[in-house]
Every structure is written in C-alpha cells, then in structure tokens.
Amino acid sequence: MYQFNYHKPTSVEEAQALFKAVEDGMFLAGGQTLIPTLKQRLAAPTDVIDLSGIAELSGIEVRDDRVSVGAFTRHADVADSAEIRRVLPVLSALAGQIGDGQVRNRGTLGGSVANSDPAADYPAAVVALGATVYTASRSISADDYFKDLFETALEPGEILSRIEFQCPTRAAYRKFPNPASRYATVGVLVADFSGDIRVGVTGAGPCAFRATALEEVLREQLSVEAVETVEVPDAGFNSDLHASAEYRAHLVKVMTKRAVADLLKA
Amino acid sequence: MQISLTVNGHDHTLDVPENTLLVDVIREHLKLTGTHVGCDTSQCGACTVHLDGRGVKSCTVLAAQVDGSNVTTIEGIGSTENLHPMQQAFRDCHALQCGFCTPGMIMSAIDLVENVGVQTNQEVREGLEGNICRCTGYHNIVQAVLQVARAGTDQTQEN
Amino acid sequence: MSEAVVQTGIGASVKRKEDLRFITGTGRYTDDFNVAGQKYAVFLRSPYARARIEDIDVSEAANVRGVCTVLTGQQMAEDGLGDIPCGWLVKQKDGSDMVSAPHPPLAATLVNYVGEPYGLVIADTLAAARQGAEAVLTDFAELDAVVDPAEATGSEQIHEGVSDNLAFDWELGERAATEAALASAAHVTRIDLVNNRLIPNAMEPRAALGSYDPGSGEHTLYTTSQNPHLARLVLSAFVQVAPEHKLRIIAPDVGGGFGSKIFIYAEETAVIWAARRTGMTIKWTADRSEAFLADAHGRDHVTHAELGMNEAGEFVALKVSTTANLGAYLSTFGSSVPTYLYGTLLAGQYRTPNIYVEVQGVYTNTAPVDAYRGAGRPEATYVVERVVEQAARELGRDPAELRRFNMITPDQFPYDTPVALTYDTGDYQVSLDRALAMIDYDGFPARREAAAAAGKRRGLGLSCYIEACGLAPSQLAIQLGAGVGLYESGEIRVNPTGNVTVFTGSHSHGQGHETTFAQIVSDRLGIPFDDVEVVHGDTGRVEFGLGTYGSRSLAVGGSALMGAADKLIAKGTKIAAHMLEADPAAVDFTDGSFVVRDSNQALTFGEVAFAAYVPTNYPTELEPGFSEKAFYDPENFTYPAGTHIAEIEIDEATGVIELVDFVAVDDFGHIINPMIVAGQVHGGLAQGVGQALLEHGIYDEYGQLITGSYMDYCMPRADDLPDFRVDTTVTPCTHNPLGVKGCGEAGAIGSPAAIMNAVADALGEAVAMPATSEKIWRVLQNRRTA
Structure with missing residues (x-):
C-alpha cells in the first residue's frame, strides 16, 4: 500500500x-x-x-411502500434487518449473498453501488426495484445511475448518501456465482409491482441494466414459460475464463426463470 | 497517526502509519502471531478476527478504521488450560491439520454459531465460504462447528 | 499393558498433541519468528515469460528511504553460487542423460517465466522494500515465449543446448510386444486426456528468515520446508551457499506443503546468501500472488492411451504416450514425477501383461512443475481408470465387473508388473466390494431416475487406484537416477527420568507426526504417551533426514523409529540383566518392563533409564547412556490401493455439477491413528475434487498466469464439497515392521478419475478437467442445437 x-x-x-x-x-x-x-x-x-464517522449516512427507514437505506449500512445489517425482511425481503436475501460472512460484516450498500463493479449484487436491486439514489445535492433515478464499467452518474467527490427502494408486490433474486471469487457471474432480480415487471441484471454486462425484453414478455404473462420465448443477445456482455458472453446470456435466462419461479411460489 | 483499541481485553495506544492494516497491528505491533495471512485478495479468511463481536478479515481493515474498537483474536478466546468450546470441538473432531487456517476458521465459526445461528450441515458449509482450508477437506471442520452449534441448541432446549 | 497405553497406543484415535498450540494461536510458523533489527526482502520478478535482461538500474531504488541494498543475479553469479540442481537424473530412450538446463537461483541474463526472481531489495521495512522494488528500472528485451506443452518441441528453443525444448524422451516397458498385442486385440479403446495444471496453494505461503553470525560462521535459515536436511545438503553441496556444518535449517511449524515445499527454491537460497553477504538478518514472506507465480506447479500432462482387450474382455495391452510440461527449469524432483512416479503405476490393479509408456518432458516458459500431492500417481491413475471405464462403456460391460474381471487376485502376490514394480500384497476386490456396498451400487438406477425427474442428470463413476508410496528403496531409486538415498532416520533419546525425546528426519506440516510417532514409541516402549516428545524439522537437533513426501513418513520414518526402539530394548535388556544379575538371554521386555523369565524379578523402563545414567559397577563392555538411533531403508515401495466411487448430478439448465456422494475405501495396511488417517483421506479427496471440478492453472499465449489469485483460481470451499464417506480395508505391508503403507496421497490419486467417470456417465461423453459448468453446458447445448 x-x-x-x-x-x-x-x-x-x-x-x-x-x-x-x-x-x-x-x-x-x-x-x-x-x-x-x-x-x-x-x-x-x-x-x-x-x-464511517458520518452519522447521517446510516439508518434504515421504511415509509409506505419505500425503504430507504443509508449508504453506510453494512450488508449484514441489511440481511439481518427485521424491518427490511418484512417489507422488502428480496433485498435482505440479496444482501445475504454478497461476498462472504466477513465481507458482509464490513461492506456497505453505498460502497458497492458507488463502485459499480459489474459483478456486484446490489446494482441488480437498484435497477429492478426502481430505486432512487440520493446524494447531498440531488437524487438520481436508477435508470440513469449506472453508466458503464465502474462508471456511475456520481460526479467526482459526490457522496452517495442513501438509496430508496420501492417495495414490489413480490420479488426474487437469483445469483449464479463465479466459482472462484463468488461474485455474481450473473445475478437477476425480478420484481412484480402489481403487474409492472422490472428485471434487473448484474454480472452480465459492463454494469447493471434492466432486461427490457424480458420485462415486456413477463408483463404479458408472468411465467417461467414466457421467459423461454425471449432471445437474450450476448452482444456487449462480459466474457472471462469462467463464463463466455454466450454462456452469460444463457444464464440470464436461466436465472430469470428461477427468479420467476421463486416469485410465483412466494 | 495515533490509534487506540482494545485487543483481547487489553487497551493499546499505538502510533502507526496511516496505511497500516489491522492485521499488521495485531501481528507486527502486538506480536499476536496467531492471526495469519494466507492471501492478498481478501479471500482466504486466515486473518479473521472479531471486531466489536463480528468476524472480519483483518487484512481488509485499516488500523485507522478501528480506532476505539474492540478486537478479539484467537489468543483472546481461550487458553490451553481453558479452551473455548469451539477450540475444544476443533480438537475433538480433528478439524485441523497444518493449523494455519485454523485461528481464522475458529473465529469465523464462533461468529457463525453465535451471531448467524447456523444449525445444519449446509448452513455451516455456506457460512464458512470466507475461509479456505487446504488440508482437511472441511469435513471435520463442519463436524466441529455443528458440535458447538448443537450443544448450544441442546442447552437452550434443556433450559 | 497399562490402560493409558491401550488408549493411546497403535490403533487408537488419539487426539493430537500439536493441536493445543494451533487452536490457541501459539503455533510458530516461519513468519512468526522475528529478530531484532531484521531487514525485509522483496524480490524483483520478471514480468515477461521470456526475456533478456539488458540492464538493471538500481540508482533510484537505492535512494528510497529505508532501502539498504539491492542484490541481483549478476552479483550472485559473481559470488560463485552454483545452479539449483535437479535431484533425479532420468535416462532417455537412447540411453543418454536427460538435458538439464542450468537453473541459477537468481536469473542473471535471461528470465524464463513470469515471476522468475532476478534480484531482491533489502530494506528496513517491508513497505520500503516494496517501494524500492518498484523503483528498480529493469530493461528487458522481450523474447517469444513457449507456453503450450503440446507445441513445445516445434517451437523456439528456450535454453541453449536443449534442442526441441526436450528435457528427455523416456520410455518404460516393451514397445514391440505391446504394439503387437494391441494389433491383435479384439477391441482397442483409445482415449486422449489432459491432466490439468494445478497450483498447490498450501495455506501458509513460503517464507524465509536468514541470518549469519560472522563470529562462528554459522548460517541459520528458518524456512517453510518439508525436508530441511535435504535443503541443507543441496544448498551446501551444490549451490554452495555455506558448508553443511555451518548451515542450520529450521522448518518450524509449516502450514501445509502438499509437495510444494519439498523443493529448493530461489528465494530461500537468496535469503541466506544475502544474509551472509550483507551481514543482515533478512526476512522474506511470500504473498499469495507470489506463491501463484513462483511455487512449483503440479500435473500438466497431455496423454494418448490405448487399451487392448481380447474377446473375453481381458486387458492384453496398454500403450501410453504423454507429453509432460516441466516448466522453465527442472525443479528438484521435476524429472522423476512424470517418469518413475508415473509410468511405473500404469498397471493399476490389473493383470495387463503388456504395457509400454513413453514420456516427452518438455520445457516451456511457465513456472517449474514438480511434485504435488500424489505426484505422477494421480496422472497414472487418471489414465488407467479413465481408459478402463471407457472400455467398459464401449464393450457394454458393467464398469465394476470389467475391473473385477481384470484385477490381480490375492493369490498372485507378490506380483511383478510389466512396468518395473513388484506389488507385495493387496486384496483389491475386497475394497471394490465394500465401496459398491457403501454407495448402494444396485440402487443407482433408481437414484438416476429420481434425479432425471428433477431436471438433473445423475452419474456414477469408479476409480480403482493403486499407488507406490513409502519412497523409497534407496538402491532402486539410485539405480533409476535419484541423487540421494531415500531412507529415513529416527532417534530415541531416553532421559534419565524415563521420558523420551524422539528425533525424526520426517517432517510434519499437518500430518500429525508428533502424535502418531509418539503413539508408536509409547506403544513399543510401554511408556505413557505423554512421556514422548517428538522433535522434527531442525538440522541442528535432528541428525539427518529426507523429509516428508510420497506418503513416506510412517512407512519409512516410523519404521526407523521402530528400529531405534528395538536397539533401545536390546540395550535396556543388557542393563537390566546386569542389574538383576541375570543372563541377558533370559530377560524379556514386555509391557514396559524388563522381566527375568520365570521369575518375579523385573525393572521398569524408567528404572532402567535412570540406571543407564547412574551406572553402578558397569562392566567395560556396557556403555552408560540410553539413546539409540536407526536408519531404515525400505526394501520395496508400499502399495496402498482402493476403490473410490463418486456420484454427481448435473443441472441440465446451467451445467453445474454437484458432487452428491463420495465413497472411498482404502487399504493402507495397519493404521496407527484412524482419526488422522480419515483426515488425510478427506484432505486428499478435496484436492482431487478440486482438480476434477474447480482448479486450473492457466497461462495465456504470452505466458501470463491468468489464474494468479483466489479471484480466478478456484479453490475448493466448504460448500463445494459433500461429507465424505470413508472406510478402510487392511492387508498389512509385508516388508516394514509396522505393516503400514501410507495414506497421505490416496485421496488426491483416486478421486479425479472417479468424479470424471461419473461426469461422463451422466453426460454420455467425457469432458476435460476441470469439468466447469460452461464446459458441461456447451456439450448439452451442442446436442440441443444439433
């Protein structure tokens, strides 16, 4: 160092x-x-x-159909939060799959989302749960937040203060971990907002994104079979020694199907 | 910079460079060499200690960040005359061979039982994701953690 | 026999002595030792796979605050240090010697793999040493690298004088007879295999702490070694760092080895050289990234094999051609691993009468390849058990039945194989039967059906392995090219109060010798287990030793201790006879006492020990003192063998493989501590599972290691593995006093083939190791789109 x-x-x-x-x-x-x-x-x-010394960056607040999580909230606290588990269980479940136990005891929501690692888990939740990213001076909608590989809408020196997630009717997250690093090779969060479906994908591309083609068919028919009808092109997808772009594209479909199945069971 | 922390119940005030890692404070400054370093990418977990009661990788924490905190290392949980139940279970179950990953493994295992509440074989295996052992194939480590986890449950049931 | 001895003697699952320090954090590994005023070394490493060093500019580095000095390979050469030798000379097909390229500890003019050290920066702090290393400006002229072993012979020449990059072209067995038998075989099964490169990854990275005392001329090196005496021998006799009697090497607690800490490495050599040259005490501890680059790797074979069978399905011939990647230099045992530890095992458990193997050992611009858990024997087992399994499928025979049909039967021992070994004993069918029963072989079709209903393809695979362990009969080894004998030493020093200190040339880095060896000695001498202390890993305390590898510690090192115990008993008998005024021939040693036959006269072991140091009226021919040592040189290898069975399930949608059940039934001969043996099997199995499903050391076309950290090199974690079900059968080894065979490597030797056979069974075709999810998915996907 x-x-x-x-x-x-x-x-x-x-x-x-x-x-x-x-x-x-x-x-x-x-x-x-x-x-x-x-x-x-x-x-x-x-x-x-x-x-870590900034008190205003901490805290979990549930308001109506929204959950606001302070940027400095650690993954373990999101995973264990009774409040989040009650109103937004998918976020707790996702947080409980980040890294490993020791990492979850230290890592924070803001750190993860500000860094925008293409294989991080949280970004899938940010885009799928229609989140709003707040800084001291402004708010950024999820759809405008992730720009590219390790690139976000944050300006240099701008501090992410909290993220407000919308609570869907039901949702599920499925992760296909990299077998070595345990980061997400592909992670898919499917959320149902009273029929409006949002699908957030992490791991597959340079940054998290919404799989709009999948969303469209799932809005028509929320079923595992519907996913099958969608072509997921691998253009622009990441490719490394653990998973080619083609395989990632396939995994996006499989993880989506599994998330839909989980969601329908819930 | 000056930092103060409590390690295994003892208060320390140290003058360290800003880029000092917690594990370096533990090993180099306090000479508590039971905490090991097995990798440089925050994966292996050999350096796991408890920071304010929770398991963390001390190679991925700056000393500056833990100013004022409470740290427990493997040396702080028991002694040869008075083993912690997890230490005893590791010995009973032959859950260690070369011993290098063992301190970190024990510290993680305690966090798993006390804070996560693992109960099943699968939960223990998933809970140990952050600790790599090359000797044991984990088989006996899982047995040891389950022994402690289930003893805790039995006690609760008896009470 | 007293109760204490019964509970701690041979055959008891005694809790380990060493555990108390390891579980309390009071173990002492090399990096835990510190000397006031010590300096820190950071190595300069090649960023290129192959390059010429044009110039090293250290001026900026020398100005970094805290940097003491920068030393380079050029200076080491000027100091007259020798090359690091390969310890095993392999003869080629034409009778000529293998071609061993010079291997200077620090490269002086040419670097031949990424990470090869060519100098070191020594500084007051580790941070300063790092800063200094970054400030060294080295001008490299990059050269074309040779990376792919299969292409090595036709590529650019790496080393001067090594044409075709061929270190050796070696053969074993009768070529003509084997080819003739194949030509007339009713059926020939052909298979192409890659044995994937592995990176050992003992959890403790290598480390060294070297110091020099100019007053006495003593050099002291703390280091992470599996065999400190061998390191001392090579460093003094060949590299000539220091004379042997002035060099003390201490391998304290060592955090795993798996072969990777056998070898003589550049860094440890450079640390002790630099300590003398500078007069400083110097510490170096590898970080994991360095370990990936510069520890010797394992495996890395490309093989074609042909197995011929007659109409009845009897194996008539096996022909194997292998290209073995040796890396950039021949490491300490690099030449023996793909030859004598590989080709000799190709008979497996079978009566195949004709076997021929040829191995081309090639240099590439990658890290040296040497012994890693199993060393040659996993590669051999993989060839035999994959080709046998495939033969069964091609013939439509039950794989277990075809194996049984061809197995050597108990009445055929001792059995001479066509590849130079004589198996002393075994009962392979018993292990096979036990394993089949444990896995519920007959119930498999139902399990397969149930899995299919859940979208999973289930497969079952067997591997009936054999290994040659207890390395090694010295005469045979030296005849075959070994540079040293492979006996072991053991000494038992009885203290006047009757407790004993045991000195062994074996080294424990996880195996638990402090416990098992104490069990042996306590059992044999009839003294309490707690009265036995085992000392190992210090050339200053232990007379000599060859160390621990090749599952040899108990069979060879343990046997040496038996020899020392026998000598002690003989000596004690004389002392007791003198004290009791009896004829020594009438004194028996039983249950820890020297007893005059048919009398009530007896002396305990402790009484005799005390008397040995307080001699009264000793006749001149009876020396005082009570300490004996023995060297044990085995007359043959030992031959652990067994059956491993894996059951896996493939997730059709993702290609992910889950290892759902694993059964291992091993014959290790007699067992000293069943708890430790089971632990050794578990650990070996995990490494075998790692090879089959997860681990792969990959270089890109430029020779850059792209699996250089745990982010990319997939280490088995707890949730990758099932509980293992292990059991043992016993046919005692016929030629060592304990009847033991060795258990350290079996898990890693037998399991990869079992798992890959299970994968092939589930998938209907084979894939290469590691069987990653994408590989499996591609097979299924190609079928779906075909």
Whole structure:
C-alpha cells in the first residue's frame, strides 16, 4: 500500500470539502473493495477519506411502500434487518449473498453501488426495484445511475448518501456465482409491482441494466414459460475464463426463470 | 497517526502509519502471531478476527478504521488450560491439520454459531465460504462447528 | 499393558498433541519468528515469460528511504553460487542423460517465466522494500515465449543446448510386444486426456528468515520446508551457499506443503546468501500472488492411451504416450514425477501383461512443475481408470465387473508388473466390494431416475487406484537416477527420568507426526504417551533426514523409529540383566518392563533409564547412556490401493455439477491413528475434487498466469464439497515392521478419475478437467442445437 493521509470527517459537507482540498482523494466506506485495491497498489490516493464517522449516512427507514437505506449500512445489517425482511425481503436475501460472512460484516450498500463493479449484487436491486439514489445535492433515478464499467452518474467527490427502494408486490433474486471469487457471474432480480415487471441484471454486462425484453414478455404473462420465448443477445456482455458472453446470456435466462419461479411460489 | 483499541481485553495506544492494516497491528505491533495471512485478495479468511463481536478479515481493515474498537483474536478466546468450546470441538473432531487456517476458521465459526445461528450441515458449509482450508477437506471442520452449534441448541432446549 | 497405553497406543484415535498450540494461536510458523533489527526482502520478478535482461538500474531504488541494498543475479553469479540442481537424473530412450538446463537461483541474463526472481531489495521495512522494488528500472528485451506443452518441441528453443525444448524422451516397458498385442486385440479403446495444471496453494505461503553470525560462521535459515536436511545438503553441496556444518535449517511449524515445499527454491537460497553477504538478518514472506507465480506447479500432462482387450474382455495391452510440461527449469524432483512416479503405476490393479509408456518432458516458459500431492500417481491413475471405464462403456460391460474381471487376485502376490514394480500384497476386490456396498451400487438406477425427474442428470463413476508410496528403496531409486538415498532416520533419546525425546528426519506440516510417532514409541516402549516428545524439522537437533513426501513418513520414518526402539530394548535388556544379575538371554521386555523369565524379578523402563545414567559397577563392555538411533531403508515401495466411487448430478439448465456422494475405501495396511488417517483421506479427496471440478492453472499465449489469485483460481470451499464417506480395508505391508503403507496421497490419486467417470456417465461423453459448468453446458447445448 502506498502512503496516504487519512481523514475521518463527521459530516458529508466536511467530507466533500476535504475531497476538494486534497490532491487526489478517495472515499472509504466498508473498504472491502478499496482496501484490496490499495494493497495491490492498483490505486495511489494521496488522501483516504473514511465515511464511517458520518452519522447521517446510516439508518434504515421504511415509509409506505419505500425503504430507504443509508449508504453506510453494512450488508449484514441489511440481511439481518427485521424491518427490511418484512417489507422488502428480496433485498435482505440479496444482501445475504454478497461476498462472504466477513465481507458482509464490513461492506456497505453505498460502497458497492458507488463502485459499480459489474459483478456486484446490489446494482441488480437498484435497477429492478426502481430505486432512487440520493446524494447531498440531488437524487438520481436508477435508470440513469449506472453508466458503464465502474462508471456511475456520481460526479467526482459526490457522496452517495442513501438509496430508496420501492417495495414490489413480490420479488426474487437469483445469483449464479463465479466459482472462484463468488461474485455474481450473473445475478437477476425480478420484481412484480402489481403487474409492472422490472428485471434487473448484474454480472452480465459492463454494469447493471434492466432486461427490457424480458420485462415486456413477463408483463404479458408472468411465467417461467414466457421467459423461454425471449432471445437474450450476448452482444456487449462480459466474457472471462469462467463464463463466455454466450454462456452469460444463457444464464440470464436461466436465472430469470428461477427468479420467476421463486416469485410465483412466494 | 495515533490509534487506540482494545485487543483481547487489553487497551493499546499505538502510533502507526496511516496505511497500516489491522492485521499488521495485531501481528507486527502486538506480536499476536496467531492471526495469519494466507492471501492478498481478501479471500482466504486466515486473518479473521472479531471486531466489536463480528468476524472480519483483518487484512481488509485499516488500523485507522478501528480506532476505539474492540478486537478479539484467537489468543483472546481461550487458553490451553481453558479452551473455548469451539477450540475444544476443533480438537475433538480433528478439524485441523497444518493449523494455519485454523485461528481464522475458529473465529469465523464462533461468529457463525453465535451471531448467524447456523444449525445444519449446509448452513455451516455456506457460512464458512470466507475461509479456505487446504488440508482437511472441511469435513471435520463442519463436524466441529455443528458440535458447538448443537450443544448450544441442546442447552437452550434443556433450559 | 497399562490402560493409558491401550488408549493411546497403535490403533487408537488419539487426539493430537500439536493441536493445543494451533487452536490457541501459539503455533510458530516461519513468519512468526522475528529478530531484532531484521531487514525485509522483496524480490524483483520478471514480468515477461521470456526475456533478456539488458540492464538493471538500481540508482533510484537505492535512494528510497529505508532501502539498504539491492542484490541481483549478476552479483550472485559473481559470488560463485552454483545452479539449483535437479535431484533425479532420468535416462532417455537412447540411453543418454536427460538435458538439464542450468537453473541459477537468481536469473542473471535471461528470465524464463513470469515471476522468475532476478534480484531482491533489502530494506528496513517491508513497505520500503516494496517501494524500492518498484523503483528498480529493469530493461528487458522481450523474447517469444513457449507456453503450450503440446507445441513445445516445434517451437523456439528456450535454453541453449536443449534442442526441441526436450528435457528427455523416456520410455518404460516393451514397445514391440505391446504394439503387437494391441494389433491383435479384439477391441482397442483409445482415449486422449489432459491432466490439468494445478497450483498447490498450501495455506501458509513460503517464507524465509536468514541470518549469519560472522563470529562462528554459522548460517541459520528458518524456512517453510518439508525436508530441511535435504535443503541443507543441496544448498551446501551444490549451490554452495555455506558448508553443511555451518548451515542450520529450521522448518518450524509449516502450514501445509502438499509437495510444494519439498523443493529448493530461489528465494530461500537468496535469503541466506544475502544474509551472509550483507551481514543482515533478512526476512522474506511470500504473498499469495507470489506463491501463484513462483511455487512449483503440479500435473500438466497431455496423454494418448490405448487399451487392448481380447474377446473375453481381458486387458492384453496398454500403450501410453504423454507429453509432460516441466516448466522453465527442472525443479528438484521435476524429472522423476512424470517418469518413475508415473509410468511405473500404469498397471493399476490389473493383470495387463503388456504395457509400454513413453514420456516427452518438455520445457516451456511457465513456472517449474514438480511434485504435488500424489505426484505422477494421480496422472497414472487418471489414465488407467479413465481408459478402463471407457472400455467398459464401449464393450457394454458393467464398469465394476470389467475391473473385477481384470484385477490381480490375492493369490498372485507378490506380483511383478510389466512396468518395473513388484506389488507385495493387496486384496483389491475386497475394497471394490465394500465401496459398491457403501454407495448402494444396485440402487443407482433408481437414484438416476429420481434425479432425471428433477431436471438433473445423475452419474456414477469408479476409480480403482493403486499407488507406490513409502519412497523409497534407496538402491532402486539410485539405480533409476535419484541423487540421494531415500531412507529415513529416527532417534530415541531416553532421559534419565524415563521420558523420551524422539528425533525424526520426517517432517510434519499437518500430518500429525508428533502424535502418531509418539503413539508408536509409547506403544513399543510401554511408556505413557505423554512421556514422548517428538522433535522434527531442525538440522541442528535432528541428525539427518529426507523429509516428508510420497506418503513416506510412517512407512519409512516410523519404521526407523521402530528400529531405534528395538536397539533401545536390546540395550535396556543388557542393563537390566546386569542389574538383576541375570543372563541377558533370559530377560524379556514386555509391557514396559524388563522381566527375568520365570521369575518375579523385573525393572521398569524408567528404572532402567535412570540406571543407564547412574551406572553402578558397569562392566567395560556396557556403555552408560540410553539413546539409540536407526536408519531404515525400505526394501520395496508400499502399495496402498482402493476403490473410490463418486456420484454427481448435473443441472441440465446451467451445467453445474454437484458432487452428491463420495465413497472411498482404502487399504493402507495397519493404521496407527484412524482419526488422522480419515483426515488425510478427506484432505486428499478435496484436492482431487478440486482438480476434477474447480482448479486450473492457466497461462495465456504470452505466458501470463491468468489464474494468479483466489479471484480466478478456484479453490475448493466448504460448500463445494459433500461429507465424505470413508472406510478402510487392511492387508498389512509385508516388508516394514509396522505393516503400514501410507495414506497421505490416496485421496488426491483416486478421486479425479472417479468424479470424471461419473461426469461422463451422466453426460454420455467425457469432458476435460476441470469439468466447469460452461464446459458441461456447451456439450448439452451442442446436442440441443444439433
């Protein structure tokens, strides 16, 4: 790890001011991606700004048909939250599949969504659950948030403060893990908002996206068989030694079918 | 920078570079060498310790982040004369061979039983996802964790 | 016999002595040792698979705060250090010696694999050493790399003087007779196999802590070794780092080896050399990324095999052609693994009368390949058991029945194979029957049907393996090219108070020698288990040893201790006879006491021990003291064998394989500690499952390792594996005093073929290891679209 200065601000304003003041700052949330990156000397920030001291980034709030989760909420807390389990169980189930137990005890929602790793789980929930991403100054709708590989609508220095998820009537998440890293080779979250179906896909492309073709047929007929009729093209999909683009495209269909089956059982 | 933390019940104040990892504080500064480092990509779990009661990979935590926290390492849960039930179970079940992954495995196993509440073979296997062992094939590790998990349940039922 | 001994003696599942320190975090591994003022080393490693070093500019590195010095391969060469030798000279088909390319510990002019070390930076802190290593500016002229072993002979020459990149072209068995038998066979089954490259991944990365005392001239090296004496021998005799009597190597607690810590490596060598050169105590601990690049890898064969059968289905001939990837240099045992540890095992458990094998060992620009758990024998088993299974399918015979039909029967031992071994004993049908019963072989069709109803393809596969363990009869080994004998030493030092310290040349890095060896000694001497302390892994304390690999510790090291115990009893008998004024011939040693036959006169072991150190009126021919040592050189290999059966299910939709059941029935001869033996089997099986389903060391076309971390190299985790069901049968080894055979490698040897046969059974065709979900899906998908 290269040397850096460490800061622990107590407010978003302070954190943002620090970011502006320093030469090359990076925000540190749970650190489960950033710290390995620093260890591998793949990043060399002059300053690391730890967000853990900012109280306003924490907290889970349920309002009507929405759940707001603070950016600094750890995966384990989302997985274990009785409130989220009650109104948005799919989010708890998804959080319980991120990384491994130790990673879930440290990693945070905001860290994951701000980083936008193509194989992260949360982004599937953000797009499928019609989430709104909030920063100190604005809100960004899920459909506008993910831009490309590790690229989001966040501006440099902008801090993700919370994410508000809409609670569907029913939903299910299916993940096909990379056998080595356990990241999502493909993850599909299917959500039914009283007949309006949203399908969020992670792992397959450079960033999470909505599978609109699948959504359309599922709106017509919410069934496993309906999925079968859809062609999922692999253009632009990721390809690595664990899964080719073609296989990923196939897995998107299989995981969608399984999520639909789970959802219908629920 | 200066950090203060409690490790195995003892308070420490240390002056460390900002880029120091928690595992380096434990191994290099406090000379608690029971916590091991088996990889550099946060996968193997040999460095697992309890941070405020929950299992974390101490190679993926900055010392700066844990200023003011409570850390428990393998040295803090029991001794040769007074083994923690999980340590005892690992010995009873021959759940270790070379011993290198063992401290991290035991720390994770305790977190699994105490905080996650694993009960079945499959739950234990999934719960140990963050710890790699190359010697045992996990068979006896699973037995050991189940032994402790079920003893806890039995007690509850008896009470 | 006292009760304590009964509970802790041979055959008892005694809880391990070593566990107490490991479960409390008080084990001491190499990286746990620290010396005040120690410096830290970081190695300079080649980023290219093949390149010429044009220039190394260390000026910037030298200015990094905390950097003490930068040393390079050039300086090591100037200091006159020798090359790292290959320990086994293989003779080629034409009788000539194999071609061993020079292997300097630190590359001076040419680098031949990604990660090859060519220098090291020594600094006050690890961080400074890292910073310094990054500041070294090395000018490389990149050269074309040879990566694919199958293409190696026709590619650019890697080493000067090694034409066709061929280290050796080796054969064993009768070619003409085998080919004739194949030509006249009623049926010939042909198979092409790849034995995938594996990366050992002991959980403790390699490490070294070297220091030099100019006053005494002593060099001390703490390191992660499976065989510290062999390391000392090679470092002094060949590499000439230091004279043997001035070099102490300590392998303290070692976190797993699986073969990868047998070898003489560049880094450990460079650390002790640098310690003397600089006068500094130097520590190096590999990070996992370095381990991936620079630990010796395993397996990596490409094979074609043909099995001929007569009308009745009797095997008449087996012909095998293999290309073995040796990597960039011949590692310590790199030449023996794909030859004498491979070709000799191709008879398997069968009576095949004609066998011929030829192996081309080729250099490539990849990490050296050497012994990894099983070492040659998993590769041999994979060939035999895959081709036999395929033959059964082609002939429409039941795979278990065809195997049984061809097995060597108990009345045929000792059995001379056509590939140079003499199996001493075994009863293969018994293991087969037990395994078939455990898996409920007859119930399989119903299980297959039930799985199909749930969208799963279920398959069952067998593997009836044999291995040659207890390495090795020295005379035979040396005759076949080994550079050293492969005996073992054992010493039992009885302290005046009657407890004993046992010194063994074997090394425990997970195997539990401190327990099993104590069981043997306690049992044999009739003393309490807790009175036996086992010392290993220190050339300063143990006289000599060849270390632990090849499932040899108990069969060879344990037998040496039996020899030492026998000598002690003989000595004790003389002392007791003197004290009791009896004829030594009339003194028996039973249950821990020296007893004058047909009398009530007796002395306990402890009384004799005390008397040995407080001699009273000893006759001149009776020496005081009570300590004996023995060397044991086996007269043959041992031959553990057994049957492994796997049941797998394939998810039709994704191609994911689940290992749903695994049964292993092994014959290890007599067993000292059943608990430890089962543990060894479990661990070996996990590594075999890893090879079959998960693990693959892959280089890209430029020689970059693309599976260089746990993010991409798929290590078996707890949820990848089922509970294993293991059992044992016993035919005692006929030629060692314990009747033991060795159990460390069986799991890794037998299981890959069983799993892959099960996959082929489920799928209706074979795929290459590892059987990843995408490979399986492609097979199914091609069928669906065909």
